[in-house]
Amino acid sequence: MAAAQSIQSDEPPYPSFEELRRNEQHVLFSLAAKRIYWPLEGVFPSTISVMRTARSVGELDPFFTPDTSGSGSDTWHEISSLPLTDPKVSSIEASLRDLDQWESDWLACHRDHTAPEFNAEYITYGDLSDEDQPYADEPKEDGSWEEDSDMEFLIRCCGDDRPLRKRGLKIKVTPSAGHNFVTVHDYVSAVHPWLMGLRGDIIRAKAVARPMPYPESVPNIKWMVSNLTAPQHEIMTKEFWTEMHRPPRPMDATTSRFLQRIGARTAQ
Structure with a gap:
């Protein structure tokens, strides 16, 4: 009989992401974190945007809106203070598959x-x-x-x-002052500069990547940070990343009727 997994309380202190994984407890990036539109360019926070949903690449809001009136009332998007993961964690290590x-x-x-x-x-x-x-x-x-x-x-x-000692690079993210858990802001504000510092290596790695290399000589490739396998991130072309985050295509009438027939047979 399998040992029963412990149920995490929603009160601090929280475990680390790695502790949850070691204990085979379910932990994923939150719905808020999956809405991040994250180009591998520019500086934080101006380069970051937020999708209305995890599949609305055409509807973006700024992650940060600076005050232009001189009153100092800068505005962060509401997801910035939300938990990065579900359940909450006290620390998390980001890495890069590429x-x-x-x-x-x-x-x-x-x-x-x-x-x-x-x-x-x-x-x-x-x-x-x-x-x-x-x-x-x-x-x-x-x-x-x-x-x-x-x-x-x-x-x-x-x-x-030969690229030596590039495997296993990680950055550990912990909560900012006043928080007991890692927020979306904590994570992106730490990981984006880290990724940008590795951008040259990332482009070189993409030049030999399997199954599809992207030669460094190809101009104007836009890159996006993918959260699909986070916290081990993968860098994707903007075109491919956008295609993966589009709303599901509507089902055509022929396919719909076929699935309805299959469902009717299964129910008999």
């Missing part, structure tokens, strides 16, 4: 370039530190997974260095 996958994608992109038909002058092999060496494909006789000490690794190809 950088976690970067080294693996880079190797997949350049692996075939070591073949004889490619120009060897563009390929560089060398040593990697113990920290950077990948695990072997199979364990050795002594049970270890380390590669042989005399093995050389692909460290540069096509003028591009």
